[in-house]
Amino acid sequence: MTEYIFNTNKGTLSGFPQEEDFPAHRANKRVSVMSSKEFKIISENYPHCDYLLSDVENIKHCRSDAFSDCILGTIKTPTFPYDENPQQTFGFYLGKDEIIFISDNQEINSIFLRLEKHTFGKSSLVKFFLGVLEYLIRNDSIYLQNIEDELSKLEESLLSTIPQNFYEDILRYRKILSKLHAYYDQLTDLGQDMEENFSGILSPEECALWQVYTNRTERLHNHTERLIEYLLQIRELYQSQLAAQQNKVITFLTVVTTIFLPLTLIAGWYGMNFSNMLAFKWNYGYLAVIILSVIIIVAEIIYFKKKKML
Structure with missing residues (x-):
């Protein structure tokens, strides 16, 4: 002791x-x-x-x-x-x-x-x-500001690249903020109980000081709530960035498939080998098909670039 x-x-x-x-x-x-x-x-x-x-x-x-x-x-x-x-x-x-x-x-x-x-x-x-x-709680506002700065850096990194351990970071911050949210809520309740002075032990001056303390814990509580909302916004941004990345991949695969679709049609059409087909016995038929395929590919690439799909 x-x-x-x-x-x-x-x-x-x-x-x-x-x-x-x-x-x-x-x-x-x-x-x-x-x-x-x-x-x-x-x-x-x-x-x-x-x-x-x-x-x-x-x-x-x-x-x-x-x-x-x-x-x-x-x-x-x-x-x-x-x-x-x-x-x-x-x-x-x-x-x-x-x-x-x-x-x-x-x-x-x-x-x-x-x-x-x-x-x-x-x-x-x-x-x-x-x-x-x-x-x-003397330095708690500084700790909360440090967390907010880290969340801001995490948000900025999402605009350039998607972090590999994003969900692990989000889970870690959510646990920290959940504990702080409950802590400041409990301190606010404690301060309000002291401020109301049901027992009559405290003087009016002491009740006023407890009110100041309660106001401070409420501000910390509100700051923590804003950080929790900010964390949810960052998670939504991550999901939208992930969806945008997936859409880009799907769009690219669709464009590639569309480019080669006419070539597939030409290959299938001239793969039937009917004797009376156009240019079937022409000496330059093979070269003509190659030139036609190249023209089609170039035309499609120019079209998709104008539409900003490539």
């Missing part, structure tokens, strides 16, 4: 050794990071924790439950292809004088190490928790 002190007057976060007594001061609030097993041991001291114990061992989504004396829930971030930071999966229990983060991998400590250098100003535990959630 790792513990921190959050000073609401200064808005600063700092760690302190567990062997020392927690500095008793009205402005000092306890921030703890512990595993699910450690939380189970002390869970009897925290009301309504049964709702949280059933989720922290296998966290699958973001959610929150508000009560008259606490707010609890779970957070699970998706993995970004451009982000080297680890995936964050943790539960939280927000009380009046302390907040507990339950994480078996303890990765959330990496966030607190960065937040120790940040000053929140005159604050509260609710604002601190909001700051943690805002930190999780």
Whole structure:
């Protein structure tokens, strides 16, 4: 277990050794990071924790439950292809004088190490928790823009050539965007629940800050929806390009067949070998058929080129 002190007057976060007594001061609030097993041991001291114990061992989504004396829930971030930071999966229990983060991998400590250098100003535990959630989405708009740039390059490549692994790329982007879409939807619901303040724990100022957070997650959610629609448009473009390529092949084969159709007729006609056929015994008959065939082929090629079919 790792513990921190959050000073609401200064808005600063700092760690302190567990062997020392927690500095008793009205402005000092306890921030703890512990595993699910450690939380189970002390869970009897925290009301309504049964709702949280059933989720922290296998966290699958973001959610929150508000009560008259606490707010609890779970957070699970998706993995970004451009982000080297680890995936964050943790539960939280927000009380009046302390907040507990339950994480078996303890990765959330990496966030607190960065937040120790940040000053929140005159604050509260609710604002601190909001700051943690805002930190999780601080670069998400950049990640979404990177995905949009890659999709734009994929669209441009379709105009010149058809990629061999197109469907694999589309499937990969669809999985990423589907996860992000669900993630921002869950964060928006969480923010709206906090903003509505059914439990009455939050102050009007804190509700307003949660509204700002909700608006930000809604913008990310809308951006993700636009990218999903863009992905569908690119797939439709691929299908139209593929159909156009197939039509070109079919058109070419049709033109070639049409060019040689008269020659097939001539070969079949003069292959009957009737003795009274025209030019059958003429010394220049074979040469005349060759010249006629060449003239027909050249005439057809000129015609198809004018019609832009070749």
